[in-house]
Amino acid sequence: MKHLLAPLFCAILLATAAQSFALIFELDRPGLALPKDFPAATRTNLLAVLQRPECKFLGGSAFNSNTHLKYGGDTSALNRFLDALTKCPGLTLSIRFYPYDESKKLDWVVDHSGNDSPENICVRVNLNSTRIKLDDLAVPDTKGPSLSGKSK
Amino acid sequence: MKALLAPLLCAALLATATDAFALAGDLTEPGVALPTGYPKAAQEQVLAALNRPDCKFLKGHFINWHTTLLYAGETKALNQFLDALAKCPSVTLHVSFTTDPVPRDDGRCDWFVSHDAHANSFQVRVNLKSERLKLPELRLPVVKGPALPAKE
Numbered sequence: 001m002k003h004l005l006a007p008l009f010c011a012i013l014l015a016t017a018a019q020s021f022a023l024i025f026e027l028d029r030p031g032l033a034l035p036k037d038f039p040a041a042t043r044t045n046l047l048a049v050l051q052r053p054e055c056k057f058l059g060g061s062a063f064n065s066n067t068h069l070k071y072g073g074d075t076s077a078l079n080r081f082l083d084a085l086t087k088c089p090g091l092t093l094s095i096r097f098y099p100y101d102e103s104k105k106l107d108w109v110v111d112h113s114g115n116d117s118p119e120n121i122c123v124r125v126n127l128n129s130t131r132i133k134l135d136d137l138a139v140p141d142t143k144g145p146s147l148s149g150k151s152k
Numbered sequence: 153m154k155a156l157l158a159p160l161l162c163a164a165l166l167a168t169a170t171d172a173f174a175l176a177g178d179l180t181e182p183g184v185a186l187p188t189g190y191p192k193a194a195q196e197q198v199l200a201a202l203n204r205p206d207c208k209f210l211k212g213h214f215i216n217w218h219t220t221l222l223y224a225g226e227t228k229a230l231n232q233f234l235d236a237l238a239k240c241p242s243v244t245l246h247v248s249f250t251t252d253p254v255p256r257d258d259g260r261c262d263w264f265v266s267h268d269a270h271a272n273s274f275q276v277r278v279n280l281k282s283e284r285l286k287l288p289e290l291r292l293p294v295v296k297g298p299a300l301p302a303k304e
Contacts, residue, residue, distance in 0.1 A: 039300050090300040097287040120294075127287055134249040134280055142293045144243040147191065 027060035032067045033114035042119070045088040050110065055081050058106060065114035072107050074131045079138040081108075085121060086140040094122040095139060102128035179212035184219040185269035194241040201236035202265070204229065210260055217269035222254065222261045227289040230263055230278070237274055238293035244273040247292055251280045 030050035034043055050069065051057075054077040060069035073081070085093050100106050107129040111122040125132055182202035186195055202221065203209075206229035212221040225233070238245050254261040254277075262282040266275040278285065 041301065042297075086295050086297050088297045091297040093295045093297070095292045095295075097290055099288060135251055137249060139247045139292060140295045142238045142245040142247075142295050144238060144240045144245070147194065147241045 024061065024063045027062055027067070027069070030057050030060065030069050030110075032112050032118075033062060033065040034118055035114060038118055039090055042088050042090045046085075046091065046121070049081060049084040049088065052077075052081060052084065058104070067110070067112045067114070069110040069112075070104075070106050071109065072105050072131070074107075075133045075136045078108055078125070078132060079136075082123060082138070082140055085123070090119055092117075092120045093140065094120065096122060096124045097127050098124045099128050100124075100126040102126065102130060107132050174216050176215040177213065179214060179219070179221070182209045182212060182221050184221075184267040185214065185217050187269055187272050190272070191241070198237075198240045198243070201233065201240060204233055204236065207233050211256065213256070219265075219267045219269075220255070221265040221267075222257060223264065224260045224262050224284070226284050227286045230285060231289075231291040233263075234276060234293050235291070237276070242272055244271065245293060246273065246275045247278065248275065249278045249280050254279055 031047065032050070054073060056072040058070040058072050060067060062068075071078075071081075082093065082095065085091060098109075100109070106126050108126055109124045111124060112118070113120070125134075125137070183199065184202065186198065206225060208224040210222040210224055212219065214220070223230075223233070234245070234247065237243065254264055257264075261279055262284050263276055263278050266277070267273070278290070
């Protein structure tokens with residue numbers, strides 16, 4: 001029985017290694033991993049928003065279908081960025097806050113998972129940003145469901 | 153013609169005075185004026201959202217169809233408050249942040265709500281000087297983009 005232990009151990013290690021294999025790479029321009037059947041109208045609008053010239057792209061990374069994009073800009077740029085995202089058909093926007101390291105000149109990040117919920121996008125505002133003034137942040141309006149029960 | 157000026161001026165002043173007449177008062181419990189014809193079930197949903205036991209109502213007042221309500225609570229309570237309001241039929245929810253002193257506050261207010269009955273719109277202003285609220289834990293309701301065009 002003992003002579004089986006080594007090959008079994010190797011097999012387990014290899015199996016684990018194969019499962020944890022992942023593609024990680026740096027992005028030099030904004031982009032997202034979107035499924036092939038992702039609506040073209042949303043894709044076009046979304047990519048245009050991510051590449052707005054007033055929002056300085058500071059780099060990003062992709063891990064499998066998860067994307068992390070870093071941006072620099074002031075509150076006006078962020079407000080227009082958020083507003084433009086809410087105009088993308090079929091998209092759902094979440095806004096969160098996080099104390100990122102300000103020394104990297106990071107003002108907000110975009111997190112996206114192309115696998116789990118490609119229609120959801122999360123913008124995290126850097127609480128340590130010196131350019132973002134929360135008093136002036138224009139959080140887009142949320143609409144309740146319509147009286148007939150259908151969501152607006 | 154000059155003889156008509158005095159009575160005309162008086163009439164104009166009286167008309168303005170009538171327009172400026174307002175119904176105002178303080179509130180001892182949370183409540184808002186709701187649009188005529190707003191369904192009873194939806195009214196109850198709004199009242200339930202405003203009367204959550206984890207959100208401590210401090211004070212409130214109204215002027216005509218405008219209501220202001222002051223609350224104290226933790227971040228989790230605010231998250232649930234916002235979520236409950238966002239689920240009320242036909243309402244518009246706007247969230248913003250302020251470092252300005254909250255009107256009529258004695259230093260306990262963590263967020264306050266302004267409501268306009270004509271538009272059935274709620275504005276929740278988060279007090280950035282609150283010591284109870286932790287922005288990294290804040291969960292703003294998601295914002296949905298327009299519906300995707302129907303497939304042919």
